[in-house]
Amino acid sequence: MRTLLALTVMLLAWAGFAATGLLLRDHPRPDAGAELLRVRLPIPVQLAYSAGDPFLAANLNVFRSLMVEARVTEQETYRVQGQLQADAAFFNPRHEDNYYVAAAILPWNGQVAAAQTVLLKAAQSREWDMWPAFYYAFNAMYFEHDMNKAGHWAEVAAERHPRNAAALRDMAAKWYERGDDPAIALNILVAMFEQSKDENFRALLAARIVRLQGLQKLREAAGEYRQRQGRVPSRLEDLIGHAGLEALPEDPLQLGYLLSAEGQPQLADHVKKQDSQ
Template identity: 35%
Template sequence: MHNRLPKSVIHLLSVVCLILAFLYANKQLEPRPRDKTRDYLSIYFPAPAQLIQSFGDRFLATNVNTLRSFTVGVDILPPETVATQALLQRDAAFFNPYNSDNYYLAAATLPWNGHLTEAQYILKKANNALTQDPLPAFFYAFNVLHFEKNTELAAQSLRDSARKIKDEHTKTALNALAAQWLANKKTTRAAQTLRIMAKETKNKNFSKFLENKALRLEILISLNNQKRQWEKTNQKKINTINEAISSGLQLKEIKDPLGGTLIIDPKGEFNFKDLK
């Protein structure tokens, strides 16, 4: 008669012991500070050297640079790491502007970390190469609008990209976004641009929409000019529609060509509130 335990039981006990040992060791290490193991980007080789390392294959060089940029993580990075990443991604766009991963990452990280110039270079290269992809055009124009505060240039960039796109729905979407940015500007030049856009588009419904958008803008420009002139003359602010009517401004005949309601917004300007 054998007193030895079955092998299955021995194996089970061994596993349980290993698990307990792991849990004990993990518990002991918990309070100890852990050193970061990430290998931050710190070395940048010029483009010719990158090609040599990639055996003269520009596509391989692009993939290596993009992969290196992806692996640095998404948390707060040292400035020198972001600077190296920006250079690597710029070179990747030079080697192969068709690489969509490169421009995705550039748009999401670089301009928000002080590297707008490199981001715009990458997005412009992608926009010129991927003419049927609207995203590089959008990201580029958004950066112009948000970081450079240039509404007209941002809208013009969208319009230029829309001309290259074959899909009518995508073309209209880019132009509609450009129209909205221009309308927010509330300038006579913006209204003129909207009328030009209305003449350029082949979509009759969209053309009518742009004409109405331009007319709405012209009405608001006129009303706000009258309001400012009245306030300057009378040394008094107009804060509500009723006050505007009482002041003598002719509002009863004003109708929004897009069907909205005339209001005075929190900034103290006439505006139209769109119906939902």
């Protein structure tokens, strides 16, 4: 009886949602472009819309995330994408595409917390898979600057991949000692680029790679500037002419770069760019 009642309520909820969609179909909508995300439904509604199937609900969220084009640089889209992928991880924490896309896209667009939510759930549930643990460790090191967390999860990845355990443990040791290093990030993105077969996804990764290469050149110039001038740079233009830097690197995503208070070049993410305007 309870099962029948629950099924009836679920069907009524789904019917109500479908009817609402039909009513709104002819209403004018903002011309935001098909590649932008604006809507994230509450989890119970997502489940009802998927006829009570959590795996279908997860797949729908991941599919929506994959539809974001590589040229998108709009903050709200990535905020909604982060929510959608976190919801997908709630429905199906083992979803491989979900954690892979989250690792490659979300943290590089100001959605570190969402990416880490997806990756942690995947790492905890996919006990045979080294990659979500490894990406979680990398984000902990590179974005969160939590070296203890990074080292721990790199060691977890090592336990799951005996063949590369020595290299992973060596990396864990280095992560305990090192902080923000674009060279490490470049290695990760290049590996993901080479493994991916999706052209849109590869285009997005290629843009991230070029962006990090620009950051690497800026940091080399900043290091030489400090040695020559005995002080830190006050603006990015000061770095031109140092370490072979002839001009400021162009960012394919048009977000640009920033100088930290210590004169260290940094990637400008969507949040920082918005706050500075």
